Amino acid sequence: MDGALNDIKIVEVTTMAAAPMAARLLADWGADVVHIEHPQTGDPWRTWIKKPDGSLYPPEVSYHYWEHYNRNKRSMSLDISQEQGREIIYRLLKNADVFITNRRPAELRRFRLDYASIKKTNKRLVYASLTGFGKKGPDKDAPGHDTVGFWARSGFMYLLQQAGSAPPSPGYRTVAAGDTLTGVALALGITMALLARQKTGLGQEVDVSLLNMGIFANVPAVMSLGPVIQVLGGKKAYTDMLRRERHDVSPLFISYETKDKRWLQLSLAPPEPYWAEFCRAIGREEMAADSRFSSAEARTENKEALFRTLEDVFRTRTLAQWKAAFKKTSLIWSPIQRPDEAVRDPQARANGIFVPFQHPGLGRMRVVANPVRLSRTPASVRTPAPEFNQHTEEILLELGYDWESIARLKREKVIA
């Protein structure tokens, strides 16, 4: 066997990023994934990234983007709002192992693609859904992107906002990072359900939301359950703690600007084992014995002085010089890299996060590997993300449709 999922068939009625990423991860391990797209509009993710003036980037740019979420899949166009489209998807699901969707509950009921309807035809089916805000509650049918579901509503974005600045915007900066990470959780749920099916013979429903993931990831949310806010001294004390600025926390656990306007992040926590070595690394050996800083208590008492001193010290050398000075130490630190630097980082490259791929249209390229590495049944990149509608006929022929029926489905705009 190659992948762990070579015998698994997945059908996805999804768009954009989060749910397609779950399916792509599973496709990397060999699952046959059919990505269903609307015959007229296709998946909007194909052209989501646009220039500030609204025009499209050249194909090389959007390709990497689309590819990341959809490689190793097949594309089928199908209008699920038509009765004939639903008949086809029911035929697909009769022999599928997994159905993945990011449609909202009301839509799914309208298209009879809710779990209650589908499980009657295939009780072994794992039914996985990814929503912005969950399948219950007042906003279950509200639309939710990465930015609002994972980041803004969960408390995540509040925590990243700094004094005197607007909140950072993962939406136009990190682009779908919350979606992507939530897709990993959905893939976990699907795999767990497949494992359970080995014992029970039965499928089940898997349910993940952007909002739940954002809350789950944040310890400050976890901490605010129960009486913690009162214990801390009330809401204001809690909020102040959450938004502590750089100079309010340990000067050994923050970032500093360098001579060339770059930033270096320290993470010397707990600091005790590192203090003397740190002083040597910054060329200030005398500070190791300086009684203002030489114990945890003293550093807390003289936090402001230490902060100012380190701000000045780090401005005396460039990031490259600091990297050289820190390289041979056991300190916990990192340059704050740009994404293009991360991509050239020898450490990242050594661990196989980028893999070469020969794309039929764009030639030799590298793509980001599956971040979960398995030694015996490794993930692989086999085929590029599909062209829109590339496999519709192939899949209909597999289902037993003949060319005459396929021509009719095209005429009636059930497929493209």
Place this chain on the structure above:
Amino acid sequence: MDGALNDIKIVEVTTMAAAPMAARLLADWGADVVHIEHPQTGDPWRTWIKKPDGSLYPPEVSYHYWEHYNRNKRSMSLDISQEQGREIIYRLLKNADVFITNRRPAELRRFRLDYASIKKTNKRLVYASLTGFGKKGPDKDAPGHDTVGFWARSGFMYLLQQAGSAPPSPGYRTVAAGDTLTGVALALGITMALLARQKTGLGQEVDVSLLNMGIFANVPAVMSLGPVIQVLGGKKAYTDMLRRERHDVSPLFISYETKDKRWLQLSLAPPEPYWAEFCRAIGREEMAADSRFSSAEARTENKEALFRTLEDVFRTRTLAQWKAAFKKTSLIWSPIQRPDEAVRDPQARANGIFVPFQHPGLGRMRVVANPVRLSRTPASVRTPAPEFNQHTEEILLELGYDWESIARLKREKVIA
């Protein structure tokens, strides 16, 4: 059956956050997880959160924190640097299904806990490791926290930095969010390996790193593979694009400050279907027909004017008033909530992300549920995170040690 993993035994030699979260997620589905801690120091995560002066918070605060990563587990003290400690862990692993560690490669070889050594005694064992920077490369043995591995080095933190402000610091703000999300990926890898083992009868190595996850999550990193930077017009154009400020992007995809100094996030992308409804929601119906704004092209041309107008409009009402105005619309938006607000959010509550739990010492409380919901084999909260060393004797008795040997192991400080 209750959980999907009721028959799975996991041994973890881990500390802190990321690797323990992988084990905790699996414990939620019924796996028996033995969390091994050093007999003298224990897992430093038990008391990681400290006040700015370095002193400990009351138990209610650190409890929620420690609990989140370690519920449903058993705690065993064991000094794996001693030969007798290694003998015990080898006996545990002989009948285990999964080994999880976040120790670095050099340490694992020293303790003969590397995969090559362990798999000789149990070829069905799934061997899972979580590192800061991966198991190969120049920095494979460098220490890596959440802040440096997931956020700083990967490009993530760079993307969240805004003009005129230091980089945000997930380290002291979101606390281990990158660890937590990477733990989900390790849990996925372990589950996939267990599924593969059903067919092959063999275990394998699973390998996840904070750095790889940070890169994987970020489309701007993905995009900078291949010729994209050149296509965009060179490195400066690329960097400028990554750090676009609020006023440089679509005014319908950013956050605005309200009258009461709170923030509201819009995510009207693509904006076309929402424009008229949005104008009504903000009480500026006349803007829908205003030729400066009524098409995508016009809004791009008059971006600055639209931005300033919306900044002024949103400052005229409080967040609560805006929530009321947006509630009945189909717009994609969210208040930027504090974590304590997220915890009280009726939508979050309706979807079961918080579950009640009766803690033996602290009484009735709520904890954050497993974010992956399975209908037939649901995750559950059965036992609180263990006290340090709580199950050492119980586990040694299960392995066949008698009370005399246990007393000797205590005397020789192999266990606590």
